[in-house]
Amino acid sequence: MKKRTIFIAILLFFSVFVFMAAYSQEDIKFVDNSAFAKPERAPSLFAHDEHNENAELEECSECHHVYDEDGKKIEDESSEDQMCSDCHAEKASGSKLALMKAFHTNCKGCHVKEKKGPVMCGECHVNNPAAGK
């Protein structure tokens, strides 16, 4: 009986640890792809802070953009308090890009423009069984 309690305690401890590690806001390693019903590829590798440091990004709205109804970017507003999928559904609607295309445009579009950073599929979608593709 005693043995079993200890076992459960250890199990609980480790599951909380694993849970915390995966969902820690402090340490983003992958783009959250939970909004995709059936993601085909591994989530895109993305270390938030490191990326911004390397890219020398000051403005959150660079990526966390807000567009008005006419499809114009609103310069002073940003949307870091929202999930990308709050606006971008899996399927495109009106002028709003589909979620996957939004990601690709946002990330790869900038990389192509700046000639920096990954542009080929597997450079972001790194196959890694640990990422739980």
Add this chain to the structure above:
Amino acid sequence: MHDVYNFVSGPLVWVAFIVFIAGSLYRVISLIMLVNKKEKFIFDYMSFKYSLRSIIRWSIPFATVNWRKHPVLTVVTFAFHICLIVAPLFILAHSVLIDESWNISWWSFSDTIGDIMTVIVIAGSIFFLIRRVVLPEVKFVTSASDYVILAIVAAPFITGFIAYHQWFAYPNMMIFHIISGEIMLMAIPFTRLRHMLLSPFTRAYMGSEFGGVRHSKDW
């Protein structure tokens, strides 16, 4: 790497498609013009009905005596050719690129299906290679060019397969994949890969002769 990528996935794609399409048009049009110049009678014997009859019959696995005589080859060659044409058109990654470039939401199938089709093409290439080396009647008529065109066809699929699975040298493999695909497209009108363009015509003519004149079956 950015410059290389931009070049092979930008201007070189255009070059490849222009060469492929213009070259193919040239091949087909010049053939028809040659018929017009020297063998005009062929037009008189061509029959739409019998051309179609022959092409359709040979496009169905096991519908001809020779397909039935070679069941393994028949399965392989149909699977190989279907995957060879269909996979590049509807691979998810290609569809994404098409969407990004031209804003066309292109149909695609899942990566798993794409992966299976790629394996089928590679396995088919290996089958054809072994056939060339092992079967005396094939070996006897095989020349270096036969291996070259087989390699040209297999290369984009092998590199694509390795790149997709990110087994090694990912960025380079990706570049090889793109370049080899472009080489394959450009090779079609200028190597015996042009059987893709011309075989409907030879088939149609033979079908017309057998149907319209010989009152017999060409299968």
Add this chain to the structure above:
Amino acid sequence: MSEPAKKEQEKVVDQGIDVGIARLTEDKIKHTINSVIKVETGARLKAYVETCIHCGLCSEACHYYLSQGNDPKFSPVGKVKQTMWEMLKKKGKVSPEFMRRAVEIAHTECNLCKRCAQYCPFGIDIAYIMTVVRRIIHKLGITPLYIQDTAHSHSVTMNQMWVKDDEWPDTLQWQEEEAQAEIPTLRIPLEKEGADIMYSVIAPEPKFQAQLIYQAAVIMDVAGVNWTMPATPGWDNSDMAMFTGDNELMGRLKRSHFETAARLKVKKIVMGECGHAFRSVYDMGNRWLGWKMPPIPIVHAIEFYYELLKAGKIKIAKKYATPVTLHDPCNVVRGGGLEEKARYVAHAICEEVIEMHPNREHNYCCCAGGGVINCGPPYKMKRIKGNKVKADQLFRAKTDGAETLITPCHNCHSGLHDIVTHYEIGMDIKFFGDIIYEAMEKPGAIDG
């Protein structure tokens, strides 16, 4: 011990080739090959050569390949590789020795039966390519002696067998008299203008198979057909020039044949049981003359008998009792679609018809047609050995019970006779006409 013997057998003395080859220069070869390819060929040759993917799938179509232990040298594409591909690749710069081998291949290792065209996924016409090779051979003057002699005969006499102008009507009158002993009122109408039918034959019939003319006359007479035969050259529908690549001569022959029919103002030409002649009048010769289809309808004997039997114009008194099997000749079946009519006739006149396999348009060639048997005795054994697969096929038909072999084609008849004899198959070989003559009711006959 068997090796030298084999070699000796392969070394063939053929004066047509040997003398011709001795006169060749590499320059002449090159010039001739290139001029034929450049001037006389076009999109077909180009498309065939460029489309071929070297897959070898045509191999099993060929009786030579199957009979020679699947030797790739005998596969259809293998023969193209050894001839046309080399000529194209080397732009005509090939040696006289190369040309000797090309003659062997094109004239004695291919019957132009076009079975391979049914097996190529792309429908490449290899027989056509071989015809182009034969054309080059003709222009180089290295055609095998025996077949060249028949072509000479065509050129001089307008028939294949050096039958002189007066021998022809003489033979017809002789057969008429013979037949009158059986049916006293029988005539072989000569030069009857406005008859429904002109009956034409190949020259070997008057030369040494005159009984076939006798039989045909009896069938015509009993059926009450309004028919005639010409008394002039133009009566022979055969055509070895088609097989030697002497297209100009082929044109002369066919023109003479069609013009004779036109002069007699007949409605159609009925021809005897011959395959190559059908190819010549129905497919090749008419095209050379610019006719899409024959200018005067051509009815092959199979179709003619079919019509007579179906209409009840000839009636069968007693069906042929011995079980028969039917050989489908390439030129009238793969080339004319007469397989079902042939079966109708066979069933109408025979008690039992046993199919050989494969049959109809997939039947194995006799290995005599396409001018191969006409290349003469030097190649007889090659032709027989080159068709073991036919012997096996006939053996199987015999095991199934067939004792008589019906072959509605002269070349097939002779070729299969050699096969049946050499492989000791023990079958009687007959034309449809032989059996019809034997089995039919003859109301006007003296003892019938």
